[in-house]
Amino acid sequence: MRVFVGIMLPEALWGAVAALQAELGCGRPVAEEALHLTLAYLGEVDLPELETLHEGVSALPVVPFEVVLAGLDVIEGGERARALVLKLRPSPALEALQAKLVQAARRAGLELERRRFRPHVTIARFNRGLTEAQAARLGHLLESRGDVVLPAWRVGGFALIRSHLGREGAEYEVLAEYPESAPLPQGQAK
Template structure:
């Protein structure tokens, strides 16, 4: 089955991104329930490999991870965009978590892409069924390209199955793993 490991977005961040998506008038908008930050795309993974990965993820030392949107971008080119994304600050903790997940996935026998980690949340997709309107996309990026959020603590990550349908991918949570939270300091 197609699978991936992703940070689950905190509710405050989901709401901010959903409000942002309401201004996007082109592409196939990603459903709010499907917004996430992929740590590792596992591709077609067998049950045994997913079990081994799950075992590693349940014992993985948790580190505090915060998510902060630092602006919008397109993946692909201006003339042939594939995605509109919200870029996420590439903090040392997030990069460390990504590396831990990829090491665990490879140890479970999964062959992962070796692309550079570019933390982001996909807001919309373009393709044969959802062509880009260049003017609408340019207007959206001009109006909202500088979109940012404060850092928000992520509370969990999950192992997900992904099923492709004619209406886009559908995700099913296979397991959820808590993340450590940054310490709370008293004010004053």
């Protein structure tokens, strides 16, 4: 099955994203319930590997932290725009969590692509090249709202998510959630 580890965008931010999508007015907007931040794309994974991964990430301590979506960017593939994304402000806590998840995936026997972590939330996809009018709309949005900053949100965990690909795009199924760790009684260390 096709899976990744990620953080679903909280409902409190859906309206702000929908406003950006409406202002863009082209491409295929990502549905509110599908907005997410990918921490580690795992690809096609068999059940035994998935169970080993689950055991490994279940043991990871999750300390809550805040992240901020700030700035729009375009992800390109080849010579065309593929997606409009919201970038994240640098977050050492997010980067540390992502690194731990990648290590856990490798310990579970998964082979991951080696690429730099560039955290973002995709808000619209462009399946084919943009028409001149669509490119102008995208350019206008980047110029007028490219420095957008959404309210900070508290990350209190992450999820193991299965991706089902369909004609209308991907649908996501949360297979397991990993909430923040309960604080230890005073005097006990991890």
